[in-house]
Amino acid sequence: MRALIAALVLGCTMLIAPLALADSPPEPDTTDAGVQEDAAEERATQFVGVRGPEAESIPGGALLLAAYAIVWALLFLFLLRMRGLQRQTAEELERLSAQIRASEGQ
Amino acid sequence: MSRTRQSGNSTVWSLVLFATLALFAATLYMIFIVAPVEQQMGIVQKIFYFHVPSAYAMYVGFGVSAVGSAVYLLKRDPRWDALGVAGAEVGTLFCLIVLLTGPLWARKAWGVWWTWDPRLTTTLLAGMIFAAYLALRSMGDAGEVEKRFAAGLALFGLLDLPLIHFSVQRWRGVHPTVITGKGGGLESEMYWALGLSFIAFTGLAVLLIWARASVERQREETARLRLELMHR
Numbered sequence: 557m558r559a560l561i562a563a564l565v566l567g568c569t570m571l572i573a574p575l576a577l578a579d580s581p582p583e584p585d586t587t588d589a590g591v592q593e594d595a596a597e598e599r600a601t602q603f604v605g606v607r608g609p610e611a612e613s614i615p616g617g618a619l620l621l622a623a624y625a626i627v628w629a630l631l632f633l634f635l636l637r638m639r640g641l642q643r644q645t646a647e648e649l650e651r652l653s654a655q656i657r658a659s660e661g662q
Numbered sequence: 663m664s665r666t667r668q669s670g671n672s673t674v675w676s677l678v679l680f681a682t683l684a685l686f687a688a689t690l691y692m693i694f695i696v697a698p699v700e701q702q703m704g705i706v707q708k709i710f711y712f713h714v715p716s717a718y719a720m721y722v723g724f725g726v727s728a729v730g731s732a733v734y735l736l737k738r739d740p741r742w743d744a745l746g747v748a749g750a751e752v753g754t755l756f757c758l759i760v761l762l763t764g765p766l767w768a769r770k771a772w773g774v775w776w777t778w779d780p781r782l783t784t785t786l787l788a789g790m791i792f793a794a795y796l797a798l799r800s801m802g803d804a805g806e807v808e809k810r811f812a813a814g815l816a817l818f819g820l821l822d823l824p825l826i827h828f829s830v831q832r833w834r835g836v837h838p839t840v841i842t843g844k845g846g847g848l849e850s851e852m853y854w855a856l857g858l859s860f861i862a863f864t865g866l867a868v869l870l871i872w873a874r875a876s877v878e879r880q881r882e883e884t885a886r887l888r889l890e891l892m893h894r
Contacts, residue, residue: 600771600838603707605698605849616706616770623709623763627716630762634755634870638877645880652887659894 675872682865689862692855706770709763711855715863716759717785721823722867723753724792728820731813743809744878745871746816750795752870756863757789780829781837784822791819 693711700707727749734742764782765775776782795815798808830837840847848856 599835600702601840601847603703603710603840603848603852604701605852606701616704619706619766619770620708623766624712626762626766627712627759630755630759631866634751638873641877641881645877645884648884649880649887652884652891655891656887659891 675869678865678869678872682862682869685858685862685865689855689858692851692858697851697855698849703767703771706767709767711859712863713760713763713767714856715859716756716763717826718860719863719867720753720756720760720785720788721827722864723749723751723756723871724788724816724819724823725749725753726871727753727792727795727816731816735810735813735817740882741875741879743813744875744882746813747799747878748871748874750792750799750816751874752867754789754792754796755870756867757785757792760785761789779835779837780833781826781835784826784829788819788822788826791815791822795819 689711693708697708697711699705727746730742730745730747730749733739734746768777769775792815795812798812798815801808829835830839847853
């Protein structure tokens with residue numbers, strides 16, 4: 557019985573393997589290292605200044621303005637939050653001091 | 663704290679504050695007046711002068727948070743916990759700046775607001791880890807267990823920082839690598855603007871962490887007093 561099952565498994569494998577191989581994607585013609593090197597080479601590795609007048613195809617002024625506005629707005633909000641925390645703590649300290657004075661007076 | 667030490671701290675604080683303000687003025691002058699417009703990307707490249715130093719300030723904030731958390735776990739001293747909270751908040755602030763200014767540059771440079779580049783993804787991950795830290799600490803008055811768990815989270819977040827830094831070199835990605843020594847790099851005026859911006863942002867990060875840690879220590883002290891009064 558075990559020999560029959562083994563024969564069936566072997567037969568199925570022999571039938572399926574060629575079909576699976578036929579559907580597999582073609583092998584890439586470059587090595588992994590080569591592809592990695594290409595991707596690395598595509599990155600920007602240099603910023604070059606404009607020499608002479610040159611117009612932009614897409615005006616980036618609005619994007620630049622938005623970025624700088626975000627920086628200052630977030631910093632301002634953080635400072636406001638810190639001021640709020642400090643005020644809250646000062647009020648709490650004042651309240652606790654009053655409580656301590658009252659308890660010592662009793 | 664002695665009066666002399668308080669006075670000394672106040673002097674150092676004022677010095678750092680004025681130096682940072684002066685550096686920011688000089689940085690803005692360098693960015694918009696001296697540094698040339700980039701050939702390929704145009705004026706939008708000037709986001710780079712705040713984006714990259716913000717990323718650096720984010721490292722400083724998260725690094726300080728991890729150090730504060732590690733020492734807190736060892737010594738259980740609330741002053742180190744305050745430093746951990748301050749670093750996490752300031753780091754998250756700069757992380758938010760990085761994650762919002764980056765897409766504005768990318769829209770012009772790559773044509774998309776966001777892509778799952780390794781550096782972008784690992785930066786987002788760091789932001790999420792420290793946002794979880796802050797969420798945990800913001801649930802009312804944090805107890806000892808919450809503080810220790812949050813400290814562990816900050817240490818876990820620290821593991822992500824080298825991933826952000828080296829992801830651009832190790833894995834395929836589209837993020838620029840203009841200041842890594844490879845390629846043409848930057849023009850000298852660009853280097854000056856970026857260098858000044860780095861120093862200004864370091865000063866800003868130090869000031870913010872310092873101020874926030876001081877507020878956190880006061881909050882800890884208030885909570886301790888409240889507890890003492892309850893048990894009287």
